Amino acid sequence: MSIPTIDPVSRAFPVLQADDLVKNFAGRCVVDGVSLHCQAGQVLGLLGANGAGKTTTLRLCYGFLQPDGGTIQIAGIDRSVDPEAAARQVGVCTQDDTFDTDFTVRGNLEQMSRYFRPSPSNLKERIAALMKRFGLDRYEKAKPETLSGGYRRRLMLARALVHEPRLLFLDEPTTGLDPQARMEVWELVNTLRNDGLAIVLTTHYMDEAERLSDDLLVLQEGRMVAAGRPRTVLGDLVGEHMLVLEAGDPAIPAVCDWARQAGLPEPSRVLSTLHLALDGPGLAQFSARFGELRFEVRPPTLDDLFLKLAEKP
Amino acid sequence: MKLLYRAAFQWQSRAVLGRHLTVYRRNWHTAALPPIFEPIILLLAFGVGLGGFIPDFTWRGQSVSYLAYLAPGMLAYTAFMTAFFQALFAAYIRMHYQKTWEGQLITQARLEHVVWGEVLWAATLGTIYAFIVTLVLAGFSVAGWLQLNWIGALLVLPLLFLAALGFATLGLLFTALVPSIDHMNIPFFLVILPLGFASSTYFPLEGDSFWIQAWLTLNPLHHLAEGIRFLLLTGELNLHFAAACGLFLLMIVILIPIDERLLRRRVLGEG
Numbered sequence: 001m002s003i004p005t006i007d008p009v010s011r012a013f014p015v016l017q018a019d020d021l022v023k024n025f026a027g028r029c030v031v032d033g034v035s036l037h038c039q040a041g042q043v044l045g046l047l048g049a050n051g052a053g054k055t056t057t058l059r060l061c062y063g064f065l066q067p068d069g070g071t072i073q074i075a076g077i078d079r080s081v082d083p084e085a086a087a088r089q090v091g092v093c094t095q096d097d098t099f100d101t102d103f104t105v106r107g108n109l110e111q112m113s114r115y116f117r118p119s120p121s122n123l124k125e126r127i128a129a130l131m132k133r134f135g136l137d138r139y140e141k142a143k144p145e146t147l148s149g150g151y152r153r154r155l156m157l158a159r160a161l162v163h164e165p166r167l168l169f170l171d172e173p174t175t176g177l178d179p180q181a182r183m184e185v186w187e188l189v190n191t192l193r194n195d196g197l198a199i200v201l202t203t204h205y206m207d208e209a210e211r212l213s214d215d216l217l218v219l220q221e222g223r224m225v226a227a228g229r230p231r232t233v234l235g236d237l238v239g240e241h242m243l244v245l246e247a248g249d250p251a252i253p254a255v256c257d258w259a260r261q262a263g264l265p266e267p268s269r270v271l272s273t274l275h276l277a278l279d280g281p282g283l284a285q286f287s288a289r290f291g292e293l294r295f296e297v298r299p300p301t302l303d304d305l306f307l308k309l310a311e312k313p
Numbered sequence: 314m315k316l317l318y319r320a321a322f323q324w325q326s327r328a329v330l331g332r333h334l335t336v337y338r339r340n341w342h343t344a345a346l347p348p349i350f351e352p353i354i355l356l357l358a359f360g361v362g363l364g365g366f367i368p369d370f371t372w373r374g375q376s377v378s379y380l381a382y383l384a385p386g387m388l389a390y391t392a393f394m395t396a397f398f399q400a401l402f403a404a405y406i407r408m409h410y411q412k413t414w415e416g417q418l419i420t421q422a423r424l425e426h427v428v429w430g431e432v433l434w435a436a437t438l439g440t441i442y443a444f445i446v447t448l449v450l451a452g453f454s455v456a457g458w459l460q461l462n463w464i465g466a467l468l469v470l471p472l473l474f475l476a477a478l479g480f481a482t483l484g485l486l487f488t489a490l491v492p493s494i495d496h497m498n499i500p501f502f503l504v505i506l507p508l509g510f511a512s513s514t515y516f517p518l519e520g521d522s523f524w525i526q527a528w529l530t531l532n533p534l535h536h537l538a539e540g541i542r543f544l545l546l547t548g549e550l551n552l553h554f555a556a557a558c559g560l561f562l563l564m565i566v567i568l569i570p571i572d573e574r575l576l577r578r579r580v581l582g583e584g
Contacts, residue, residue, distance in 0.1 A: 025582055064418055065581055087421045098416035102336045111335070114328050115420035159416075 014039050015075050015167045015198035021060050022069030030056050032222040038198045040166065043189065045213030046202040047302070049309050053222040054202040055095065055171055061200065062092050062169045075166050088116060091160035095171040097152050099144045105155055106131065106140045109162050116163035130158045134188065150181030157188060168192065170201040174208060186212060206302030220309050230302070238300040238308055239277030243286065245295045247274045258289060268307055275304065317570055320425040329417060329430020330437065337438070348442035352387055352449045359383055359515070361458065372517060377546060380459055384450050385542040386514035388469065391446050393534055394509065396439035396477035400484030401500060404431045408488065414580060424580065428573050432481040439477030440470060465544035472557060476537050479561035482568035489575035513538045533560035
């Protein structure tokens with residue numbers, strides 16, 4: 001089984017084009033002017049702390065919720081004009097397991113296909129191929145709740161793909177999985193990207209976002225705070241270099257004073273270390289001023305970004 | 314609003330209904346036990362047993378056996394109880410615990426289709442159970458214990474389907490309202506018991522007081538039971554039949570938008 005090959009011209013067009021999305025719940029704006037675009041063969045990672053609006057943004061895009069403002073086009077179809085045709089192009093792997101516990105593994109795939117029209121061609125063969133590809137064939141007659149966490153996720157992914165969508169939404173696809181199962185899911189996502197699927201994923205795991213995403217979109221309190229390639233986003237939001245200092249060093253108060261005077265944010269404390277983000281000139285100034293201090297310089301990671309986002313603006 | 318009613322006839326609602334039918338078909342042998350044995354036990358215990366102590370039972374001035382009076386009431390009660398419970402307990406479990414609804418809402422089905430799918434399924438099951446009760450009653454007829462007008466019975470099943478649709482919309486209303494499964498006792502004691510028994514199902518409810526007359530006039534289950542009774546005992550179509558049809562249609566027209574709106578708030582957090 002394979003996803004239909006997508007020609008280079010189609011790859012250039014966004015499969016998902018969502019602009020200026022707004023969503024209010026009980027008078028509170030939880031998504032405020034978010035725009036996201038994703039092309040065929042691309043993985044777009046949505047990042048943000050809890051409550052940043054990631055899942056709500058995803059739910060708006062796949063039609064579970066209706067936006068209060070903004071437009072969503074899926075494969076060129078305006079969701080507000082033809083929601084049914086737009087939904088036909090979309091596969092969703094929700095954060096919680098939403099497979100049907102009244103059906104077996106195979107039954108789940110068969111039943112899922114009945115919620116889509118037109119039905120995929122060669123459905124029997126497609127289901128067999130999906131089960132083989134996701135390693136579910138030996139659990140064909142098992143009830144989903146008897147599967148391990150990793151295989152449940154595989155089933156969720158296979159369900160999301162049964163109707164041959166062009167756009168796949170993955171809401172925290174590896175939460176709660178052990179490291180091996182996570183890596184297996186990463187491998188699957190990677191092959192789906194290579195097949196030409198457009199994929200939008202949310203995750204709390206920074207290594208996952210870094211490894212899988214071609215582009216990142218960072219949300220904070222419902223607003224976009226950065227978008228682009230992971231390295232660009234990190235540079236924009238965190239800084240070029242991350243300084244790691246011993247928190248117990250007697251010179252730390254002086255470092256904090258220096259940072260304050262230089263207009264830098266307060267160094268963040270992580271266990272027994274202090275982290276300070278700096279650009280190139282800032283690093284040169286720091287070295288000149290605190291050359292005698294023991295410190296480590298490393299490139300910023302998405303963990304640094306996450307910690308930064310968790311700080312109150 | 315038109316779109317909401319149109320959704321009843323769209324393929325997505327049938328897909329949701331089909332899902333429930335598939336699950337039922339797989340478990341039919343256990344699922345069919347209650348509608349077979351419950352009426353047999355109740356007809357034997359109340360109709361034959363208790364009825365034996367009521368030799369001079371009259372209904373609208375006619376002398377009938379209590380078993381003959383009870384049989385149409387049981388048909389009405391079965392459609393009511395089955396549809397209401399399916400739209401309440403079973404739908405709540407699918408919505409809240411099994412996350413079946415969420416799994417459907419990430420497809421081409423929308424909430425209105427899930428709502429119609431649940432209502433249509435509850436009505437279908439109510440009609441299937443009532444049909445099984447009809448077969449049991451036929452068995453009692455063959456045994457010579459019961460004389461019913463079987464031509465009239467042909468009209469009963471469509472009416473029971475409409476009635477079950479109406480009661481399913483009522484059940485779904487409570488599914489949308491009850492805070493948790495522990496609160497299911499509230500609709501049970503506030504709706505099922507009073508409505509189920511004080512509706513000419515198991516005994517005639519008569520009286521000239523304003524409140525009794527108002528209750529009987531507005532009570533769809535009373536009209537359903539009496540409408541079926543007229544058909545099965547006399548072969549006549551009368552005003553109760555028409556009143557039941559009208560009230561159930563009214564219930565569906567009024568309650569479906571309310572159910573959909575409340576469930577939209579509960580399931581999607583919108584509205």
